[in-house]
Amino acid sequence: MATRKTYTGEFKQQAVLLAEQHGASQVSRDLGIERSLIDKWRRRLSEKGTQAFPGKGKAENEELAQLKRENMRLKEENEVLKKAVGIFTNRPR
Template sequence: MDKTTRTYTKEFKLEAVHLVQTSNKPMIQIARDLGIADSTLHHWCKQLTEHGAQAFPGSGHQTPQEEELRQLKRENDLLRQERDILKKAIGIFSHGPL
């Protein structure tokens, strides 16, 4: 049996936790209504309580600083690739006609 990992947006998680906090329904019922496991919803509630605004940082469970570092490293790699391509092009075109 294949298990697929579903990902949920930060907004979805915040809304789900908000439903738990404001609704008179039990957490298990809210989780069923949303189509998620009750343990998942409990974990989201715990994360929001512990981390506040820093909860649910995004892909890879990264803090904003880690995400910025990842993006800067990616940009650096792309710039290196572009530089290397330009160096090769200069080498090819500087030889002149054959």
């Protein structure tokens, strides 16, 4: 079973830039990738600009959600500790 190749956003942008300068067919041969892939990257880059190749957005969104949950938990713990400090410091002797 063949593994699927993945390319970074920077690689894709550079491939499109090279294709514009030297021709998509030449760059396709040089990089060993299909010309249709370069054409696809070119279309996506022209449509979406800097947001064309966000990477694995799902993983990024999952990480963001996990960090938000952790942040909320830490805020709740902090509030509990503040209340505990208030209880123990205002205690009459």
